[in-house]
Amino acid sequence: MKSGFVVPTDLDPIERHPKAVGPGERMRMHNHMCYGCGEDSPNGLHLEIYAGEGFTIRASMEVEPHFEGGPGVLHGGILTTAFDDVMGMAPLLVGPSAVTVHLEVDFLRPIPVGSTLELSATLLGRQRRKLYTEGVAHIGDPDQPVAVAHAIFVSINAREHFAEHLDKSQISDEYKQRLSRP
Numbered sequence: 372m373k374s375g376f377v378v379p380t381d382l383d384p385i386e387r388h389p390k391a392v393g394p395g396e397r398m399r400m401h402n403h404m405c406y407g408c409g410e411d412s413p414n415g416l417h418l419e420i421y422a423g424e425g426f427t428i429r430a431s432m433e434v435e436p437h438f439e440g441g442p443g444v445l446h447g448g449i450l451t452t453a454f455d456d457v458m459g460m461a462p463l464l465v466g467p468s469a470v471t472v473h474l475e476v477d478f479l480r481p482i483p484v485g486s487t488l489e490l491s492a493t494l495l496g497r498q499r500r501k502l503y504t505e506g507v508a509h510i511g512d513p514d515q516p517v518a519v520a521h522a523i524f525v526s527i528n529a530r531e532h533f534a535e536h537l538d539k540s541q542i543s544d545e546y547k548q549r550l551s552r553p
């Protein structure tokens with residue numbers, strides 16, 4: 372697969388967290404207002420994301436007419452957003468929250484409006500707080516990917532990381548309180 376991203380060869384091995392969601396189960400929503408997977412996000416992608424075997428994650432996305440970029444094809448930014456969200460779930464298989472610090476996408480083929488996009492992500496390994504992830508998308512034939520992505524997520528303490536922005540969020544007060552508890 373064409374990609375210029377160099378995955379370090381000295382990644383540390385990873386272990387699935389004992390409390391991680393099991394293979395085939397839906398990943399818990401990290402934020403119900405999330406543009407990617409939040410069920411209450413008014414204009415979001417509403418991705419349903421599932422844990423796979425090992426360190427994998429998967430999701431499907433219908434390419435709706437309002438996701439158009441070039442005539443008749445999916446906007447690259449929407450695809451990138453979907454990758455960010457699906458790949459962003461992979462670190463949760465091994466530990467607590469992590470946020471994107473780097474994400475790049477190789478667009479291999481146009482993705483027609485009306486197709487069903489199958490997205491998968493694999494957590495490759497870690498280096499200190501950095502978690503390396505690869506994503507692949509296809510529209511029916513897994514041997515013919517339409518895009519490949521690579522991302523680095525960095526683990527964070529969610530309470531501290533989001534503390535000063537919680538007041539701007541549309542999440543419920545109950546969720547805000549939960550996140551702001553020490």
Ligand SMILES: CCCCCCCCCCCCCCCC(=O)SCCNC(=O)CCNC(=O)[C@H](O)C(C)(C)COP(=O)(O)OP(=O)(O)OC[C@H]1O[C@@H](n2cnc3c(N)ncnc32)[C@H](O)[C@@H]1OP(=O)(O)O
Nearest residue numbers: 401402455456459460468469470471472473499501525529
């Ligand atoms: C309400 C919800 C609650 C729960 C929620 C949890 C989320 C659950 C996810 C679910 C799925 C979401 C999917 C969407 C995911 C987003 O969209 S996240 C939003 C976009 N990302 C952000 O806003 C992150 C912005 N960046 C930051 O805040 C800061 O850079 C960070 C991440 C806190 C790191 O800063 P820091 O703690 O000072 O750490 P720092 O030493 O700079 O970096 C740590 C390591 O990363 C490396 N690094 C940093 N930046 C880069 C870079 N750009 N490239 C390469 N390496 C880098 C550093 O070199 C360092 O490496 P080593 O020294 O160990 O080799």
